[in-house]
Amino acid sequence: MALPNIxxxxxxxxxxxxxxxxxxxxxxxxxxxxxxxxTFFAVIDAAGLVVSQTDKVTVNARMSLAIxxxxxxxxxxxxxxxAPDLITFNAKEQGRNFDIFKKPIDFSxxxxxxxxEWDGVYICVPGTDLxxxxxxxxxxxxxxxxxxxxxxxxxTGDYIACTAS
Numbered sequence: 001m002a003l004p005n006i007x008x009x010x011x012x013x014x015x016x017x018x019x020x021x022x023x024x025x026x027x028x029x030x031x032x033x034x035x036x037x038x039t040f041f042a043v044i045d046a047a048g049l050v051v052s053q054t055d056k057v058t059v060n061a062r063m064s065l066a067i068x069x070x071x072x073x074x075x076x077x078x079x080x081x082x083a084p085d086l087i088t089f090n091a092k093e094q095g096r097n098f099d100i101f102k103k104p105i106d107f108s109x110x111x112x113x114x115x116x117e118w119d120g121v122y123i124c125v126p127g128t129d130l131x132x133x134x135x136x137x138x139x140x141x142x143x144x145x146x147x148x149x150x151x152x153x154x155x156t157g158d159y160i161a162c163t164a165s
Contacts, residue, residue: 064159091130093129
């Protein structure tokens, strides 16, 4: 809880104070910034094959998408067993035709309360299509899981309006 009667001079300078100042001054306009959470699902069958998945999503053509965080989850995590450790994924930006992450992300590494977060951002090209590409270790899936699972990845970030040309 904030101290009562605190003055702006008592707040140490930093990125949060700058951010609030940008909002208060009108430098950040509501029509120029939107928050986004793109969710991608996949169903993996008992053999470890991806049998269903979310289609690509088109990024707002008027805005760049600055990706800040990636989270993953699995349906009924208490029954997931080894499944999260046998899945990797990458996000593909079709506008520039490359994977966002240099190497696929370990699905289990961004589950629960600790998502992947960045102090910097990855900026997608306005109007590009994003999709998640799933990889499953099918040999180990059959041995250690042997059941269908539903998984999801949520990519969050901020839409920032592009300057008019």
